[in-house]
Amino acid sequence: MNLHNLQSTDPVCLTKLNAAMASHQLTYRNVTYHFCSAHCHERFSDNPVFFSAPRRIDEQHPIPKHHRLRIASVPQAIREEAGIRLNEVRGVSRVFIGDGYADIDYDLRLVSLNQVEAAMKDAGLPPKGWLHGLRRSLWSFVEHNELENLASQPSPCCSRPPIRVR
Ligand SMILES: [Zn+2]
Incomplete structure (x- = not known):
């Protein structure tokens, strides 16, 4: 076996990669996963139960999210620049940055609210208000639970009783 041609699939974005060349990897429950980027590595670390589920329920279906963040x-110049940078974040589908708020649409499979917020701070958009901060923590908590619930749903093909073959 030629280890240098070991094919692997990034469990977050489903990109095919060469395991020997992947710069990001981690081992979860005795399985080693490889990632295309630090972004996907972090996304997996946040919700390993979801991304390592045997049935990839999320493969065809995006999990769209929308938030208005204060x-x-x-x-204006910083808002425009930040809008361009945020549009380049994996999983972010639409960004509008107004005066005092940001409207963001994203796919929860590919990016979490925490990652969106970190990208916003990096782009020079400071979050505002401690009460709002509490609500954001709640959103992050809800996102986490939503993915864990999806991962634990039984597969439709297993909900029927097994057929006995005589
Ligand atoms: Zn990836």
Whole structure:
């Protein structure tokens, strides 16, 4: 076996990669997973139960999310620049940055609210308000539970009683 041609699939974005060349990997429940990027590595670490589920319920179906996040007021030039950068984040499908808020659509399979927020801070958009911060923690908690519940749903093909063959 030629180890240098070992094919692997990034469990988050489903990109095919060469396991020997992958720069990001982790072992969860004795299985080693390889990732295309630090972003996907982090996404997996947040919800290993979901991304390692034997049935990839999420393969065809995006899990669309929309949030309006309050931010401190920043100049128009910074808003435009931040909008461009956020559009490049994997899993983010639509961004609009207004005066004091950001409207963001994303696919929960590919990016979490925590990752979106970190990208916003990196792009120079400071979050605003401690009460709102509490609500965001709740959203993150709900996202986490939503994925764990999806992962634990029984597969439709297993909900029928097994057929006895005589
Ligand atoms: Zn990836």
